[in-house]
Amino acid sequence: MEMNYCMHCGTKLQMREHPHEGLTPWCESCGEYRYPVFNTACSMIVLNEQRDRLLRTTFWLRVM
Numbered sequence: 001m002e003m004n005y006c007m008h009c010g011t012k013l014q015m016r017e018h019p020h021e022g023l024t025p026w027c028e029s030c031g032e033y034r035y036p037v038f039n040t041a042c043s044m045i046v047l048n049e050q051r052d053r054l055l056r057t058t059f060w061l062r063v064m
Ligand SMILES: [Zn+2]
Pocket: 006, 007, 008, 009, 010, 011, 027, 028, 029, 030, 031
C-alpha cells in the first residue's frame, strides 16, 4: 500500500530517509513522517516446557 498524499493536509508526500525506518513518506507541510494506515498486529503466547510460565507479547508490524 503506497500513500501519495498526506492524510491530514492532502499535500503530496515525498520519500525521505528516516534514521531508523529507511525511506518513509514525508509531508513537507506538516513536517512529519506519514506512515501507512494499514497495520497488522501479531500476538503470541509462549509456554515453557513445564507449562507453568506464560510469556505473552504483542507487537505491531507496519505494512508498507
Ligand atoms: Zn500534511
